[in-house]
Amino acid sequence: MASYDVIVIGSGPGGYVCAIRCAQLGLKTACVEGRETLGGTCLNVGCIPSKALLHATHMLHEAEHNFSKMGLKGKSPSVDWKQMLAYKQETIETNTKGIEFLFKKNKIDWLKGWGSIPQAGRVKVGDEVHEAKNIVIATGSESSALPGVEVDEKIVVTSTGALELASVPKKMVVIGAGVIGLELGSVYARLGAEVTVVEYLDAITPGMDAEVQKTFQRTLKKQGLSFVMGAAVQGVEVKGKKASVRYKSRKDDSEATLDADAVLVATGRRPFTDGLGLEDLGVALTARGQVKTDAHWATSVRDIYAIGDAIEGPMLAHKAEDEGMAVAEVLAGKAGHVNYGVIPGVIYTHPEVATVGLTEEQLKAEGRAYKAGKFSFMGNGRAKANFAADGFVKILADKTTDRILGAHIIGPMAGDLIHEICVAMEFGAAAQDLAMTCHAHPTYSEAVREAALACGDGAIHS
Known part of the structure; x- marks a missing residue:
């Protein structure tokens, strides 16, 4: 029987990040994964492949609609669907092999197969049982079923x-x-x-x-x-x-x-915990099938933890990653921390949509006095030059203290722009702090500064 300090069940973003951080902190670590490749839903059939197709089709859109406006003349490209799928698959393989390399680099054992927990301190994979001082459930989620709809994954x-x-x-x-x-x-x-x-x-x-x-x-x-x-x-x-x-x-x-x-x-999606044996173990679940955890991601059974889509909260890869790192810190005797008030969400369409913190609707429901600074990308030189002037940046700040409470962006590179505001919120910054920070010209990020200015005396370019 192999013995470990930590066995992580699931190698998605939460699981593999947790395993790597555990190993970096000196804990003997193994990770259970039943797929042929590491990375979970995100890298294999979720975030990464979908972004590959979004990128490819956005390039097609640009060629069909904007190339000629820039003086790029020629026949519009045709779509080779098989080649596009091959590109998607190559993207998946590059990323999953990268995780496998990181496991080897950090001396993490990959226990290949589907895992279950026959008792606290034991993880069964296939016919083998492994001992673990701590177990982390990072099994992710699966697509929710819809009554009256039978999925065949073809039509x-x-x-x-x-x-x-x-x-x-x-x-x-x-x-x-x-x-x-x-x-x-x-x-x-x-x-x-x-x-x-x-x-x-x-x-x-x-x-x-x-x-x-x-x-x-x-x-x-x-x-x-x-x-x-x-x-x-x-x-x-x-x-x-x-x-x-x-x-x-x-x-x-x-x-x-x-x-x-x-x-x-x-x-939507639902937690995937089938086959783990949680009910027999006495691990408490919510009414929605999520694993109940305390403030330190511990379940109701001693030395068993859970993170990511398997527990409550937004089903986001980066939320799972943060929790994975935090749990690793806890297991190593440190103070793990996740600021759930500063977890961005992004939609990777074109334009992109990104959000963090509270919405106006939430602030109104709380009865909280706030001010909103908004700036349209129509006033941003870079956006207009790149045919990307749809959308706006909105920053919400406390009316008295000017502290940033939330931000909402629809526009070019919104998923990247939101992180300037995330950092500001993490450090308790005011909208004025963003407004007084020099931003390079011409960049999309100037729209963020203009929205911050709009929380005060007013934006310059609107």
């Missing part, structure tokens, strides 16, 4: 199947207007598919700043996506190579159908 697909469709569909129906649905819907819309998004609620990207929601939906409509809002999907029927999506309006109970060559079910 009716989750995000996994959407990354490897046999061909580009002429018509695609996306069920769910969250991050996954809008990103992959954008990919196929750029490739020429007629994409219709069906959403149960009355606004896309639930929980996001309302002004961003409206601007984002309007922008996606301009890009060719159609939306059916306030619609409850009743079922999906597949006949041959076609599908029919039946939905009911929440307003008047009227029913309608949409025909499609492919249906993407993007209605």
